[in-house]
Amino acid sequence: MSVFITGVTALIALAFAVALLDQWRVRRQSFQLAWAIGMLFFGIASACEAIAAASGWNETLYRTWYLTGAVWTASWLGLGTAFLLGRTRFGYAFAFCLFLAGLFTFLTQRRYNYEGAGSAPILYFLAAGILALSVAVETYFGGNRWPRIAAVAVVGASLLSVGLMLTTTLAAPGWKVDPATNAPVADLLPGTLRLLTPFLNITGGLALAFGALFSAYEFMPKRRLLDYSLDPSQTGDQFLFNLAISPVAITVNFVASLPGALRALFGGRLHSRVPATILIAIGAFLASSGDILARFGSTDFFVLGKLLSVIFLFLGFLVSIEAFSEWRVPFTRIVLLRRRAEPAQAGESQPGT
Numbered sequence: 001m002s003v004f005i006t007g008v009t010a011l012i013a014l015a016f017a018v019a020l021l022d023q024w025r026v027r028r029q030s031f032q033l034a035w036a037i038g039m040l041f042f043g044i045a046s047a048c049e050a051i052a053a054a055s056g057w058n059e060t061l062y063r064t065w066y067l068t069g070a071v072w073t074a075s076w077l078g079l080g081t082a083f084l085l086g087r088t089r090f091g092y093a094f095a096f097c098l099f100l101a102g103l104f105t106f107l108t109q110r111r112y113n114y115e116g117a118g119s120a121p122i123l124y125f126l127a128a129g130i131l132a133l134s135v136a137v138e139t140y141f142g143g144n145r146w147p148r149i150a151a152v153a154v155v156g157a158s159l160l161s162v163g164l165m166l167t168t169t170l171a172a173p174g175w176k177v178d179p180a181t182n183a184p185v186a187d188l189l190p191g192t193l194r195l196l197t198p199f200l201n202i203t204g205g206l207a208l209a210f211g212a213l214f215s216a217y218e219f220m221p222k223r224r225l226l227d228y229s230l231d232p233s234q235t236g237d238q239f240l241f242n243l244a245i246s247p248v249a250i251t252v253n254f255v256a257s258l259p260g261a262l263r264a265l266f267g268g269r270l271h272s273r274v275p276a277t278i279l280i281a282i283g284a285f286l287a288s289s290g291d292i293l294a295r296f297g298s299t300d301f302f303v304l305g306k307l308l309s310v311i312f313l314f315l316g317f318l319v320s321i322e323a324f325s326e327w328r329v330p331f332t333r334i335v336l337l338r339r340r341a342e343p344a345q346a347g348e349s350q351p352g353t
Contacts, residue, residue, distance in 0.1 A: 283312030
């Protein structure tokens with residue numbers, strides 16, 4: 001059963017990566033390339049698990065699985081969301097994700113005291129703080145370059161993980177799994193490398209989930225019970241107050257808007273990004289939940305969680321007319337299905353929200 005589940009997960013993820021890469025070939029959008037890379041890593045990590053379930057783990061599979069699955073996948077998917085929402089004020093949320101990831105990384109070392117971590121927890125925390133501040137400042141001044149700062153963080157941390165992995169010697173037999181579930185665990189790796197997992201996974205996973213919900217909120221018919229504004233032209237104290245209440249205001253307004261969104265859905269008037277991004281948020285939550293449970297020693301949901309995650313993510317993108325206006329055989333002109341146009345009254349993302 002483990003071979004079947006991980007094999008299906010790998011096939012879906014790799015097919016998804018090919019479809020996204022084909023989109024990028026035609027449209028040349030940065031978010032499509034970042035998502036394609038993230039799904040490619042997802043597929044490679046799942047393929048490693050499938051091969052290991054069938055024939056056993058070895059050091060090469062273990063190292064490849066850790067880099068592609070435990071370190072890179074979530075961060076590159078989150079980076080794709082950053083590029084997608086680069087013209088909005090979602091930069092503040094991304095900055096918060098970065099800071100939270102740095103803080104959690106530092107606290108993780110305090111809790112588990114990974115061997116060989118050295119000064120990495122403090123350095124990762126400082127790097128996260130500097131990057132978060134840079135993203136927030138760029139967002140405040142209305143620039144759309146903050147995703148490039150996010151890219152520096154993701155690419156830099158990815159390259160660092162490669163360097164650390166290449167210089168790491170693993171104790172025999174070169175891999176380790178949970179004896180109860182046979183799911184791989186990171187106990188053989190040094191703290192410098194293990195701490196990159198929460199640093200990148202929290203940033204990417206939260207950015208993907210929050211970005212999906214933010215995008216759904218932007219495109220659904222809104223009912224505003226709580227007003228807020230992130231317009232930088234207001235006074236400093238007003239801006240800080242509005243920034244502080246914005247998570248609560250968006251949450252309240254999102255819930256209040258759901259009945260109207262459901263009516264628009266059944267009436268055929270709802271922008272496809274709303275149901276699509278809700279499905280994506282569910283997929284991101286499932287992926288993050290499995291990783292978090294595995295980190296705390298519970299690996300029972302690890303394999304199934306990944307399958308459910310990639311299914312919801314793929315469904316989300318397929319539902320989105322904006323992302324898949326037509327379904328065709330990748331890298332060909334053979335169109336399998338053309339989609340209807342978006343409703344004429346669909347909303348557009350506003351940079352000031």
